[in-house]
Amino acid sequence: METSKEQASTKYADFEEKVKKTIYIDQLSPQVTTPVIKAALAQCANVVNVEFIVNYTIPYDIPSAALVELDDEVQAKAAVELMTDFPFIIGGMPRPVKATYAKAEMFRDRPPCPGLKKDFRWIKQGDGEYETMKKLKNLAKKQESENMALIKNLLDEEKELAKQQQEALDGNGKKYEMLEAVMSNGTIRKLAHHYGVSLDD
């Protein structure tokens, strides 16, 4: 039995090493793929592996996220810093990505943490604790729905911002276009003449 415990701890130790080398990138466009991430990080880190997080629990359309394993911890630090310093727009559009260090619980395929308590009890109606446990369960459910509501709220906010920005962008675009059009088709000369303004200013 000893060997199994040792085994488990060595496995977990290895896993922890891996965790240190891995960064978590969030707010990615669904169009971003592994080569894109590799190219993006090529400046400061060598990417060993990219694992995209599959969304199983959030019933909304959320941005992509990935766990990117690099060569070592130093690179991980450099990558995170790089991404926070420069709004490292992976995707060429304004929404910046977020990078943080990975944590053990982010990995779906993690080895069991040795020494984790896994005691369980059966509680039936009539037990003293039943009521409390029931309340706790309800609390958990309530918290869950609160969380979901927050997420929805946040996603809506994001949509709002995006809409705003799009409108601003469109507005600017139209303005520039108009300017260009006016410049190109000579209207501006007439206007200048009309206002008595010299064009060379």
Next chain:
Amino acid sequence: MDRSNKQIQFSWGKRRAKGGLKMDIRFYESFTLDNVKYSLYDCVYLFKHGDPEPYIGKIVKIWEQNQAKKVKILWFFLPDEIQKYLRGSVMEKEIFLASGDGIGLADINPLEAVAGKCTVICISKDERNRQPSPREQAMADYIFYRFFNVENCTLSDQLPDKIAGLEVKVLLNPKDELVISSPNTVNVPLNPNADDGLAATAPPPHSAVKEENESPDAAVPLSHPAAKEVDAKLPAAVALSQSVVNKDQKPVAAIPISESVIKKEDKKSVAAISLSQSAVKEEEKSVAAISLSQSAVKEEEKPVASTPHPRSAVVENNAKHTQSQNVHDGERPPKKLKLSQEATLKNMTPAVTETRPFELPSRQAERSKWFTFTWDDKVRRADEQGTLVYIQNLDIHFAAADIEELIDKALQLSCTAKPINHPTYDDPNNGKAYAIFKTKNDADVAISKINSGLVVGGRPLYCSKGLLKVPKSSGTFVGHLNLYNIKIGQKQREEQKKAVSTSHCSQPNTIEYDLALDWMLLRAKQEKKFQILHKRHKDDRKGFASIGSKGSKAGK
């Protein structure tokens, strides 16, 4: 056995004569399956459902009858399959062509069983054989120069005149040098110790098997190191990446017992060569062998222990399993459990399999598409079958193995499970996981029991059936803005397209930067909100726990 969700591409190649009693059979010279062209006398891999390792064979006939497409495959043997009859050393990548007449020479299979091409070069010095160049030999997946006669179970390096009614010449090297594509060569990490590797491979799996018998509890970690050794020493004949690819399939695993039981049943029912009638006889024998060794082991729970036994019986005279050995004595080793069975030992890592980082070459990808099921596929299938359970309120630090162990201890049910929290959005106080049970009934029982009052480490769990409805991510991304109505030239449009898929740092002097700042501000706010909410949740829970304990104390 649903292999794929979409149709696999298929088309016939060159036709040949018609035949058959009613002239309803049409023979062909080639066909294309899943965009790979196979011709007569090509060497191919065939997978059998339930087996982690492919068989290697040569296509000797291709035809279609009554809408059914079939191929006749002349088999190659891997050294391990005929180990008992092997004398002397075995070359690296060596396999043996079946000859003679009888069971095990060739089989008829549905065409769809073909899972990929491989290159097998004949290096026999016979004058009928075109001698291969050294490069060909090095690049080939396998080589052969010896023949195994299935009638009298003997090895020979003399070319017989005919095999399976065909002139042996057509079975040897084709006239033109084979176009060997590199993907094939990737799959075999050549074993430098091929010669003694073979002898060496026997003991580690053997010891793994032995120890399994003695201490089922210890079996798991022990087999793991044994499996690791096997990993290193597997003779090149077994396409290693095949077994790796199938790792995801988890054919037989020690801890997730449900999986292994299912697979074992598959093996039992499909134990014989493949799908021909001649195999029926062996099916019974192999079933007998398995059940014999099962009784020897007396452990229903550890089928892994039992399935390698017929293997080891074939491999060596294991005194413990004389019964199963006798079954195989004097009989050509059935083409079912190969040394690659040991590969299943390797797959005994508990459901927490690390994903292999290397990119599978396209050929492998074809095969893996058919024969491995990723966790995501499994979840979807389980949902269809009603065996999927969504458990909540776990400790977020639990790993897959922890959850499975817990379910096993608490409910005496086995399952495969994985924690599925999303790192950004999910509440870290509430750990969630999907568990796939063996049967619908198991799943229902689990749900009712867990909901009725299972408390783990002070957290009452709750669960429900089935998959959460998660919308497929749309292609567009909120916040990715498009420049409106700009007439861009063709080149620029390309660049714009590329711009999405490339990355660049943004400088403070662009419009983008301002917009980006807006987003960062929003995000910072969001993170704060999450932090506050989750902290509040945590405090609430703690508060509850203390009330709870106080309450219970008061109650007592």
